[in-house]
Amino acid sequence: MADNLFSLKDRVIVITGAAGLLGRQHAEAVAQAGGTPVLLDLAAESVERLAGDLNARHGVPASGYAVDITREAAVESHCAALLARYGHIDGLVNNAANNPKVEGDGTKNFSRLENFPLAAWDADVAVGLTGAFLCAKHYGAAIARQGGSIVNIASDLGLIAPDQRLYRKPGLPADQQPVKPVTYSVVKSGLIGLTRYLATYWVEQGVRCNALCPGGVENNQDPAFIKEVASRIPMGRMARPDEYQGALLFLLSEASSYVNGAVLAADGGRTAW
Numbered sequence: 001m002a003d004n005l006f007s008l009k010d011r012v013i014v015i016t017g018a019a020g021l022l023g024r025q026h027a028e029a030v031a032q033a034g035g036t037p038v039l040l041d042l043a044a045e046s047v048e049r050l051a052g053d054l055n056a057r058h059g060v061p062a063s064g065y066a067v068d069i070t071r072e073a074a075v076e077s078h079c080a081a082l083l084a085r086y087g088h089i090d091g092l093v094n095n096a097a098n099n100p101k102v103e104g105d106g107t108k109n110f111s112r113l114e115n116f117p118l119a120a121w122d123a124d125v126a127v128g129l130t131g132a133f134l135c136a137k138h139y140g141a142a143i144a145r146q147g148g149s150i151v152n153i154a155s156d157l158g159l160i161a162p163d164q165r166l167y168r169k170p171g172l173p174a175d176q177q178p179v180k181p182v183t184y185s186v187v188k189s190g191l192i193g194l195t196r197y198l199a200t201y202w203v204e205q206g207v208r209c210n211a212l213c214p215g216g217v218e219n220n221q222d223p224a225f226i227k228e229v230a231s232r233i234p235m236g237r238m239a240r241p242d243e244y245q246g247a248l249l250f251l252l253s254e255a256s257s258y259v260n261g262a263v264l265a266a267d268g269g270r271t272a273w
């Protein structure tokens with residue numbers, strides 16, 4: 001058995017949406033385990049700063065790049081540049097998402113299915129699904145040179161329907177009530193399909209692929225909303241942002257060497273109820 005089952009020493013792990021709330025936590029987990037996080041997001045400044053901070057605190061050669069994952073040319077050329085810089089890519093965390101908003105503009109609620117603009121559908125699918133496909137296509141093919149791990153960040157809402165009662169606003173007529181947009185469910189369910197596809201696709205090259213389904217993170221939401229969500233969770237609370245680090249590290253490292261095609265819910269038990 002390896003000295004440290006959870007070690008990512010010398011492994012280069014690409015993380016998309018790395019400047020976001022959870023992306024930076026994923027990067028922290030990888031760096032703490034001795035891996036080299038490669039941070040991708042839309043703006044260079046935030047990921048370059050985060051990478052510099054990780055290098056200073058963990059002594060790993062992390063790096064940050066502006067790569068719009070919906071643009072294949074950008075993903076393809078970045079993948080080539082990364083291989084030239086590090087020589088290998090060992091993991092991919094498909095984490096970026098648009099996270100479509102629930103609120104409307106006061107007169108018409110655009111989150112509702114009847115009003116949901118095609119452009120919003122296209123934009124959400126482009127980041128959450130097409131972006132994950134493009135990253136799998138390019139970084140995944142690089143990982144298949146020597147084996148590694150792909151983790152798709154889905155959601156508890158990839159497993160269950162959103163409970164639209166959580167978003168209700170008193171006093172609004174039914175056709176203006178905010179809802180969790182349809183794209184969230186579709187993108188997160190689609191990532192689970194992509195997970196199963198990838199779990200078998202490069203299996204002979206030693207590539208495993210699993211989905212991680214986080215539950216909602218407490219992040220300055222309205223206290224009444226937090227209380228309502230918590231009441232639907234057996235553990236009685238929303239997650240802290242750092243509470244997915246362990247599950248991610250498990251799926252990226254040799255600790256999960258026989259785990260492939262799995263859909264791991266880390267949701268305080270919400271989908272058990």
Ligand SMILES: NC(=O)c1ccc[n+]([C@@H]2O[C@H](COP(=O)([O-])OP(=O)(O)OC[C@H]3O[C@@H](n4cnc5c(N)ncnc54)[C@H](O)[C@@H]3O)[C@@H](O)[C@H]2O)c1
Pocket residue numbers: 016017018019020021022023040041042067068069070094095096097098099127131153154155156213214215216217218
């Ligand atoms: N926060 C939660 O409560 C929660 C719960 C369950 C699942 N998730 C999932 O976890 C992941 C991270 O969530 P988060 O809360 O950190 O979201 P976030 O919005 O804070 O971060 C998402 C990041 O993706 C980046 N991004 C958007 N489009 C991009 C593109 N085209 N190319 C590159 N980067 C792009 C954004 O700039 C942003 O930094 C998402 O997939 C989300 O759906 C989050």
